Amino acid sequence: MPSGRRPTIQDVANHAGVSMATVSNVVNGHAHVRDGTKKRVLEAIDALGYQASRAARSLPAGRTFLLGYCLPDDTSPNAALDVFLHHVVSTAARADLEVLLFTQKDLDKVQPYAEILQRGGADGFVLSGIDYNDTRVDFLEQRGIPFACFGRVADESVISVDVDGAAGIQAAVSHLHSLGHERIAFVGWPEGSATGDDRFDGFSTLAIALGLDPQRVVRTLNDFDLARKLVPALLSDHRPSAVVCVSDTVALGVLAGLRDEGLTPGGQIAVTGFDDVPAASLCAPSLTSLRQPMDRVGALLVERLVARLTGEDAPGSELVEPDLIVRESTIGASEAALADESPPTQEGIL
Amino acid sequence: MPSGRRPTIQDVANHAGVSMATVSNVVNGHAHVRDGTKKRVLEAIDALGYQASRAARSLPAGRTFLLGYCLPDDTSPNAALDVFLHHVVSTAARADLEVLLFTQKDLDKVQPYAEILQRGGADGFVLSGIDYNDTRVDFLEQRGIPFACFGRVADESVISVDVDGAAGIQAAVSHLHSLGHERIAFVGWPEGSATGDDRFDGFSTLAIALGLDPQRVVRTLNDFDLARKLVPALLSDHRPSAVVCVSDTVALGVLAGLRDEGLTPGGQIAVTGFDDVPAASLCAPSLTSLRQPMDRVGALLVERLVARLTGEDAPGSELVEPDLIVRESTIGASEAALADESPPTQEGIL
DNA sequence: ACGGTTTATTGAAGCGTTTCAAGAAACGTT
DNA sequence: AACGTTTCTTGAAACGCTTCAATAAACCGT
Structure with missing residues (x-):
């Protein structure tokens, strides 16, 4: 009525x-x-x-039906933030939960979480951008707040899902090795980041196993121009036939650097990246890369978090394998074009 | 106690x-x-x-202290979703509001908003991806729900902020014209999208004003490969000296297509894009593009929405100008390098 | 048909705020 | 010092739901 x-x-x-x-x-x-x-x-x-009404349910029930997610500040691994969020939100929706978005105001990573908890703002959290000894993990764990991490956490009881960077790099190395490459270099980040170290380990381990030279490693920041300028040094010694890069940003820089040197990437020298950022398919030669299954990661994190919220004991950590996306930068434009049987002209015009 | x-x-x-x-x-x-x-x-x-406690405040106050935002389904204009969201969230936070994220389950664009309203889930909404006659606008307007749109809305009383695509394209054309280009082509999308039509209008208007040939227009979907394959046709007739593209995706395709034809983009033929996606600076030659000020758009939308929620009457529609980011694709690698005075080797290695 | 059990339903007490009419203080005036 | 004002403060009633003890209804065996 x-x-x-x-x-x-x-x-x-x-x-x-x-x-x-x-x-x-x-x-x-x-x-x-x-x-x-x-x-x-x-x-x-x-x-x-x-x-x-959510408000009216929350009050007596003592829960908010909300999951909190803090937008990462650095734009580095946000390549697929939209896909990740999409799956976080829609998986949460299936459990009658909605997602509350927030940001950190200052350098204190923990403060926004503390504030939300004080106001009874969320039932649990999804964290991303986890690094070694993340303060947020300790904070939430101490208070017994349910949460799930995108990234690796030492404590096995914590819900965490991460992309298997080592396996990803190894897929790239195997791919190159099966193509006949024997002199494979690795361009990594400085030591000390969870993601970077993991990816490097993958290279190092497989290089040894395959009898390649595991020392062929150069490190740089995750920057296009720095990576581009590093190429002459990379080629100087005993020129590699393939370069495996820790990220697409670095790989795209290397691609540019190789072209600066008059080389044809994909043809004369193979390059792989990691992350499958949009740019990987928007350049020529397109870049062979490793796609992180952000859909699975997002969904898995929330599924387990929901389970824990419901009282079930969800499994802790899990690794998901990235998918190798083979493009022109490792198989050459000619072979890549084989899949593509279209006449060369008047195409694409509406 | x-x-x-x-x-x-x-x-x-x-x-x-x-x-x-x-x-x-x-x-x-x-x-x-x-x-x-x-x-x-x-x-x-x-x-x-x-x-x-938010829940306890909401109940008697009759408001939720939450702003709703529906994640767009298509990944096209999401280039800077992270930046946009960041500013939406932090601007909202300044007004003691948080952001509730949701998605649409099926093709019905309106349904998720209806559902949230039924459960008293949000005080207002931020909409993005507005196109002609967006059903969400009518729906919310009829119900008197406060909302703000990223995109153009006919009704002047509706809060809407949009990037001035016409002005952006004109900035690109002016840039090229001042560089001496007289034969400028436009690669656009099919007619019928608000964003695409707006950008095309910018080209068309200024081309006439400058006495260029306004007919030099080709249309294609927003797809790298289609754009790439369209290049031969683009060059066939009376070869343009510069190509203005409706988006970076198209522009990057054109760049690749030009290289396929043995031309040097940036040197022999200039290209511009729109959106300044990450790839624009991660390719060689880097792409001159128009950066949408997502920070300003996000902040402005929320500021006005908050004003309206507070009872003040906020101004309706506003256009913000994109920034022309000049890179190698219009001024050539050599000139671009002038800004860059570093030795060519051993750079970037840590 | 009747007590004993099990299964369905309900009344009413919260949950932690806001709000507003009403009461208490302070403040000027005379 | 008493009175009318104005400025502060407060009691208590909502807000819309959950929950749980208590009641009612159905069921079962004899």
Whole structure:
């Protein structure tokens, strides 16, 4: 019977001829409700277009039906933030949870989480950009707040999903090795980042196993221009036939640097990246890279977090394998074009 | 006096020796509170680390302190989603609002908004990806829900902020014209998208004004490969000396296509894009493009939305100008390098 | 048909705020 | 010092839901 106002549980109860408590039981499935009663209640809900108010549910229930996610400040690994968020949000929705977005104001990584908890703002958190000894992990763990990390955490009981960077790099190295490359160099980041070290380990381990020279390593920041300028030094000694890079940004820089040196990447020298940023397919030669399955990571994190919120004990850490996307930078433009049988002209014009 | 539980307004009231109502008044600045009283209350709040529970505030206040944002489904204009969201969230935070993220489940664009409203889930919405006759706009307007649009809306009273695509393209054309280019072609999208039509209008208008040939237009989907394959046709007739593209994706395709034809983009033929996606600076030659000021757009949208929520009447629509970022694709690698005075070797290695 | 059990349903007490009418203080005036 | 004003402060009623003890209804065996 609501006029302009949203229908309340009381309206539904009246409409169905039952008490508020029964409606609540139907909605939340808490107690046994007889089939006939349940049917009438559901019809009333349908007729009135009822949805429980989140605020009103939260108060007595002591939970917010909200998952918090802090937007990372640095734009580095955000390549697929949209895909990640999309899956976080839609997986959460399946468990009747919504996602609360927030940011950090200053350098204190923990402060925004503390603030949200103080105001009873979320039931749990999804963290990304985890590095060694992340302060947020300790903070949340101490307070017993449920959370799930995109990234590696030492404590096995913490929910964490990470992309297997080592395996990814090894897939790239194997790919190159099977193509006949024996002199494979690695361009990495400075030691000290969880992601960078992991990827380097992958190279190092497989290089030794395959009998390659594991010392052929150069390190640089994750910067296009720095990587570009490093190429002469990379080629100076005993020229590699392939370069495996820790990231697409670095790989794209190397690609540019090789061209500066008059070499044809893909043809004369192979290059691989990591992350499969959009630019990897938007350049020529297109870049062979490793796609992080952000969809799976996002969904997995939330599934496990939901399980833990529900009281089930969810498994802790898990690694997901990135997919090797082979493009022109390792197989050459000619071979890449084989898949592509279209006439050369008047194409693409509408 | 709370042991493990979060302090409530009652705890603060006790601690300060006042009533709950007074604490509420201090927190919300609703009534006049004497300075001495206010001071004691603030001290108590500080001592206890009190923050009002969002759920509990919402219930009697009838608002949620939440702004809703629906993640766009298509990944096309999401280039700077992270920057946009960052500013939306932090601007909202300044007004004591948080951001609720959601997605659409099916093709119905309106449904998720309806659902959130039914459950009293948000006080207002930020919309992006607005196109002609967006159903969401009508829906929200009819219900009197406050919202702000990233994109153009016919109704002037609706809050909308958009990037001036026409002005952006004109900046690119002017740039090229001042460089001496007289034969400038435009590669656009098919007619019918608000963004694409706007950008094309910019070209068309200025081309006429400058006495260029405004007919030198080719249209294609926003796809790298299609754009790449369209280059031979683009060059066939009366070869242009510069190509203005409706987007970076198209421009990068054109760049690749030109190289396929044995031409040197930047040197022999200039190219511009639009959006300044990361790839624009991660390729060689780097791409001259137009950066959309997503920071300003996000902040402006939320500022105005907040004003409207507060009862002030905020101005409706506004256009912000994109920034022309000049790179090698229009001025050539040599000139671009002038800014860059570093020795060519051993650079970038750590 | 009747007590004993199990299963459904409900009344009412919160949950932590806001809000507003009403009461208490302070402040000017005379 | 008493009175009318104005300025502060407060009690208590919502807000819409969950929950749980308590009641009612159905069921079962005899």
